[in-house]
């Protein structure tokens with residue numbers, strides 16, 4: 785994956801603000817994630833350099849690339865969870881374990897696992913697995 789779980793948490797929060805029709809603010813992001821405004825500020829600059837978010841009209845917005853990266857990491861997480869649960873691991877434990885390495889799996893491997901599992905539509909928690 786091209787993003788880490790930490791970056792994912794930021795992107796998901798920013799997307800939530802955007803989905804409600806407004807740009808995210810540093811203060812709002814920091815509050816949602818329970819981090820200081822200075823760490824939020826630093827992380828946003830980092831995400832901007834990676835082209836995952838942009839600043840526009842006083843707000844922070846996720847880019848197409850950012851949305852694509854979110855979907856890829858969510859897919860990796862849910863595919864790994866599905867695999868672990870099918871192997872007999874408890875769903876909550878599977879979630880915890882998947883988080884340890886989902887972000888380091890190459891996209892091709894995730895796709896192979898996804899096909900191997902028969903392209904499941906939902907993860908063990910009933911959340912949708914993105915198609916691509």
Ligand SMILES: [Zn+2]
Nearest residue numbers: 861865879880
């Ligand atoms: Zn999970």
